Structure formats: C-alpha cells, structure tokens
Amino acid sequence: MVPTTATIRDHLAVYLSQQGMSINQFASQSGINSGTLSRVLNNQQPIAMNHLERITQGMQLPEDHFFSLYVDECFYHSPPTWRRLRPFILRSAALDRLDCIEQVAYHLLENLTYVPMLFEVAEGLFEQGQWQAAGLLYKNVSASEKYQNSERLALCQFRLFRIALGDDQTLNLQAALLFECYVNRLDEADQLDGLNHLINVYYSLHKWRKVDELSQEMLRLATLRYHLQQHSNRKQSNEKKPVKPLYRYIFYSHLMRATVYEENRDYKSALKFVANYMDGSWVQEDDEDAKRTVAQYQEWGTANTMLYGLMSGQHEILPEYVEYIAPQKNEIFVALYNIIISANRYDWNVDHILERFAAYIPYRTNLTEFGKYNQQIMEDQYARFLVELAVYHLHNNRNKGISLILQSLESSARINNDSNVIKCVDLFEQHRHQTDEEEKEQYKLLIRKVQVLNEKKTHLTSSFV
Known part of the structure; x- marks a missing residue:
C-alpha cells in the first residue's frame, strides 16, 4: 500500500x-x-x-x-535499485538512523537476491566499527537464511555474538550459547577466531569444562592447519587466513588448558601444559611476530611455574616471583590477584607487596605485546580481586576491608556476577558489626540495585528460553 x-x-x-x-x-x-x-x-x-x-x-x-x-x-x-539503496544505508549508519536501515532491510529481503548485497554492506560496517548498524543487517540476513545450513548464516551469528558481548555476564552467556552451535559451520579460519572468542567468554564465566573442551578443539584445528600449511606445496594465497597466525592459537590453547587445571588446583597437571607453551622449537616462522610470541609465552611459562608453586603453599617462592613480575608492568595486576589469593589461603602477610604495587590496584585496561587483555576476563578478575583484598584486610582487623566489599559488590552487580555478589553479601553480613551507618546505607542501595538487575535477568532468561 x-x-x-x-x-x-x-x-x-x-x-x-x-x-x-x-x-x-x-x-x-x-x-x-x-x-x-x-x-x-x-x-x-x-x-x-x-x-x-x-x-x-x-x-x-x-x-x-x-x-x-x-x-x-x-x-x-519508484522501483528499488541497489545503486540508490546502498549509499542510503551507509549514510543512515553514519548518522545513526537505525530505523531507516531496519525499514530498508525489511523491504529488500522480500527479494532474496538482495541477501548477499546486504551481507556485504554489513561486513563493511562491521569492519568500520559501526556495529549497531551492522547488527541490524546481520539479524535480517540471518532471518532470511534461517532454514539454510549456510556459511553466511554462521558468519552472521558469529558477528552478532561479537556485537552482543559486553559487561553483563548473563547476556554474554546467552550470546555464547546461541553462537556455539554455529561455530563448526564457519570456514576453518573463522572457526579458530570463533573458538578463541568463545573460550574467552567461558573463561570470564568460570565455565572451565567448556574452556577445556573448546581449547582442545582449537588446538586440534590449528595444529592440523599448521601442518598442512608447512607441508603443502600448493599455493594458499587465496585461502582465507585466520585473524592471527596459526601458532598463536596453538600456544593459547595450551595456556587455557593450563589455566583450567590451575583453577581446579591441579598444579601438577597444569605444569604439563606450561611445558607445552614454553616450547617454541616447532615454530617454523622466524619473523618478529613469531619471535615475540615465543618469548612472551616463555615469560608467562616461567612466571606461571613459580605461581603454581606459590598457589601450592611454597612461601619461599614469593620473593623470587615478585621480583620476576616487577618489571612487567602489564602483568602486575594479575600477579597481585594471585598473590592475594595465596595470602588468604595460607595466612601470609603480603603488606609490603601491596604497598609496593599500590598504583596497580585501581582497575585499568591492561595491555600486552598482543593487545588488550580480554575485557570480560579483566573485569571479572577485578571484582574478585577486590573481595579477596577485603578478606585479607578484615582478617588482619582493618576496617578498610568494608569499603572494598562495597566496591566489589558494585563491580559484581554491574557485570552480573552472581557468585561474587553472594560472596560479598556473605562477607558483609559477617562483619556488619564493624560497619558505620554510611556503609550500611551504601550496602542497602547496592542490594536494591542487585535485586533490580536480578529481576531483569529473570525476565531475559525466560525470554531466552
């Protein structure tokens, strides 16, 4: 009409x-x-x-x-023509007119010949960082191909998964569950990147069985492709390449598997995987990236070998571990997190270490040779670090632990980390007698915030099901 x-x-x-x-x-x-x-x-x-x-x-x-x-x-x-609609979609994206993009996609997809064209525009917008506009197109393309077992449908779901990731752990879990069933439909190069992102999400959610399962699959796929790449005589210039060199996925899978055993306190098994990612002798490439990668994993392996001894209760390792990580500024926060866990577990005094690295305790994005640490992982670790630090100070009869509980509760509520919220509530109630009226009022406000978020989460979960 x-x-x-x-x-x-x-x-x-x-x-x-x-x-x-x-x-x-x-x-x-x-x-x-x-x-x-x-x-x-x-x-x-x-x-x-x-x-x-x-x-x-x-x-x-x-x-x-x-x-x-x-x-x-x-x-x-007038009749719809791609010559007019393509620049209109791009300009609408630039001006944040998502309503117009939605209308154009709805009308165009009555004719399925436009599906590849809309997908191509979505890919361009995604590459330019215009993720909201790209997401609308991916959703519409996915809807038009929902009965197809196509690689394009899988790639749309991968992009939508990436776009959906944020601070909220509940929403991240939903996004991961929706995408995971599509990952094996992707081109092998995209599969590796998809597995990498899924591993990071499940890591931040402490789903260690999933981290281990996906890490094994990433290792299998990356190793297979690496061997083919090294022994094949055919030209592979036209083959789609993963985002990162194949050896990085291999190293990372060993690192993640070591982490799984670390989290389960099986440090002996974790060390086997440390040995795997410290050994870079199999890497055929000799460019600067390969050399930096091998060196970085060897540094992490040396640090984690000491760390696992520390986490096992070997206090004599602590001074050596501290001196080893001290020059590595981007590793200090993670090291402090592990030190404070060990201190709480074995009743150590680490005041001198906390004082020495006080500047690294406030949350900030940590960088490595290979870019930013995964945001979801770091925000989860920060919330957990605050509550561990609170436990440490309260055990040593310092009331500053109360403010740290409140900070952790606020961070945990923001990222929807239920387990840490429960730990904060339990700890606050144990030490309520040490709190003043202002702290009680702040706690009450945060609990209300948690309740509101929980109601929203219940609604989202029922909608998801």
Missing part, C-alpha cells in the same frame, strides 16, 4: 512556493541541474541519494530530515 503522507517532492514544492523561488533559482542554490530538478519535481525521475543530500542542504534542513520519506521514495514511488 502506497503511503498517504506527503512526499519529498511535495515538501520541496511547498518550500519553493513559500520562498517564491523558481526551479532555476533553487537549482543554483542546491547545485542540482535545473533539468534534473524539473524532472524530479514532476515525478519523471527518481530521487538519487546525491539529489536528496543537495535538496536537503538547499532547504537548510538537517541532513537526515527526509530519510524516512526516502524509504518510501525508494520502494513506493
């Missing part, structure tokens, strides 16, 4: 009448050829995207003023 609202042509005609302008005068003002303008006004020529921009500018209106009407122009007042 053709819309009954006024068209862009109608608005332009009214403007010319009100301003007492001729077609030639507006053509001069807007930069549009007078003959073209005349044909547009008389509905003898469709309005191209560059015409829309000049008409809007000539009328001294915001650039997106006629965008909603332009959707009607493209589908109801």
Whole structure:
C-alpha cells in the first residue's frame, strides 16, 4: 500500500512556493541541474541519494530530515535499485538512523537476491566499527537464511555474538550459547577466531569444562592447519587466513588448558601444559611476530611455574616471583590477584607487596605485546580481586576491608556476577558489626540495585528460553 503522507517532492514544492523561488533559482542554490530538478519535481525521475543530500542542504534542513520519506521514495514511488539503496544505508549508519536501515532491510529481503548485497554492506560496517548498524543487517540476513545450513548464516551469528558481548555476564552467556552451535559451520579460519572468542567468554564465566573442551578443539584445528600449511606445496594465497597466525592459537590453547587445571588446583597437571607453551622449537616462522610470541609465552611459562608453586603453599617462592613480575608492568595486576589469593589461603602477610604495587590496584585496561587483555576476563578478575583484598584486610582487623566489599559488590552487580555478589553479601553480613551507618546505607542501595538487575535477568532468561 502506497503511503498517504506527503512526499519529498511535495515538501520541496511547498518550500519553493513559500520562498517564491523558481526551479532555476533553487537549482543554483542546491547545485542540482535545473533539468534534473524539473524532472524530479514532476515525478519523471527518481530521487538519487546525491539529489536528496543537495535538496536537503538547499532547504537548510538537517541532513537526515527526509530519510524516512526516502524509504518510501525508494520502494513506493519508484522501483528499488541497489545503486540508490546502498549509499542510503551507509549514510543512515553514519548518522545513526537505525530505523531507516531496519525499514530498508525489511523491504529488500522480500527479494532474496538482495541477501548477499546486504551481507556485504554489513561486513563493511562491521569492519568500520559501526556495529549497531551492522547488527541490524546481520539479524535480517540471518532471518532470511534461517532454514539454510549456510556459511553466511554462521558468519552472521558469529558477528552478532561479537556485537552482543559486553559487561553483563548473563547476556554474554546467552550470546555464547546461541553462537556455539554455529561455530563448526564457519570456514576453518573463522572457526579458530570463533573458538578463541568463545573460550574467552567461558573463561570470564568460570565455565572451565567448556574452556577445556573448546581449547582442545582449537588446538586440534590449528595444529592440523599448521601442518598442512608447512607441508603443502600448493599455493594458499587465496585461502582465507585466520585473524592471527596459526601458532598463536596453538600456544593459547595450551595456556587455557593450563589455566583450567590451575583453577581446579591441579598444579601438577597444569605444569604439563606450561611445558607445552614454553616450547617454541616447532615454530617454523622466524619473523618478529613469531619471535615475540615465543618469548612472551616463555615469560608467562616461567612466571606461571613459580605461581603454581606459590598457589601450592611454597612461601619461599614469593620473593623470587615478585621480583620476576616487577618489571612487567602489564602483568602486575594479575600477579597481585594471585598473590592475594595465596595470602588468604595460607595466612601470609603480603603488606609490603601491596604497598609496593599500590598504583596497580585501581582497575585499568591492561595491555600486552598482543593487545588488550580480554575485557570480560579483566573485569571479572577485578571484582574478585577486590573481595579477596577485603578478606585479607578484615582478617588482619582493618576496617578498610568494608569499603572494598562495597566496591566489589558494585563491580559484581554491574557485570552480573552472581557468585561474587553472594560472596560479598556473605562477607558483609559477617562483619556488619564493624560497619558505620554510611556503609550500611551504601550496602542497602547496592542490594536494591542487585535485586533490580536480578529481576531483569529473570525476565531475559525466560525470554531466552
């Protein structure tokens, strides 16, 4: 059904009448050829995207003023053409007119020949960091291919998974569960990247069985591809390549498997995987990235070998471990997190270490040779670190532990970390007698916030099911 609202042509005609302008005068003002303008006004020529921009500018209106009407122009007042719609989608994305992108995708996908074109635009927007606009297109493309066992559908789901990840652990879990069943439909290069991201999400959620399972699959796939790459004589320049070199996925899978055993306090088994990622003798590449990667994993292996001794209760290792990590500024926060866990577990005094590295305790994004630490992992560790630090200070009869409980509770609520929220509540109630009225009031407000978030989570979970 053709819309009954006024068209862009109608608005332009009214403007010319009100301003007492001729077609030639507006053509001069807007930069549009007078003959073209005349044909547009008389509905003898469709309005191209560059015409829309000049008409809007000539009328001294915001650039997106006629965008909603332009959707009607493209589908109801003239046949839809990709030549006009592609630049319109891109401009709508740039101006955050997601409503227009939604309408265009809805109309276009009545004709499935447009699916590859919309997917290509979504990929471009994703690469440029315009993830909200890209997400709308991926959702529409996915809906049109939901009965197809296509690689494009799987890639849409991978992108939507990436876009969905944020601070909320409940939403991250839902995103991971939705994507995981598509990962094996991806091209092998994308599978590796998909597995890497899934591992990081499950790591932040402490789903260690899943971390181990996916790490084994990533190791299998990366090792297979690496051997083929090294022994194949055929040219592979046209093959899709993973985001990172294959050896990085192999090293990372060993690191993650070591972490799984570490979290289960099986340090003897963890050390076997440390030996695996410390051995870089099999890496054939000799470029700078390969050398840095091998060196980095050897550094981590040396540190983690000492750490596992520390976590096993070997206090004599602590001074050596501290001196080893001291020059590695980007590793200090994670080291402090592990030191404070050990101190609480074995009743050690580490005041001198906390004082020495006090500047590294506030949360900040940590960087390594290979970019940022995974955000979800770091935010989870920070919330857990605060409550462990609270335990340490309260055990040593220091009331500053109360403020640390409240900080941890706030961080845990923000990322929807239920287990840490429970730990904070339990700890606060044990030490309620040590709190003042202001701390009690802050605690009460945070508990209300937790309750509101929990109600939202219950609704989201029921919707997801």
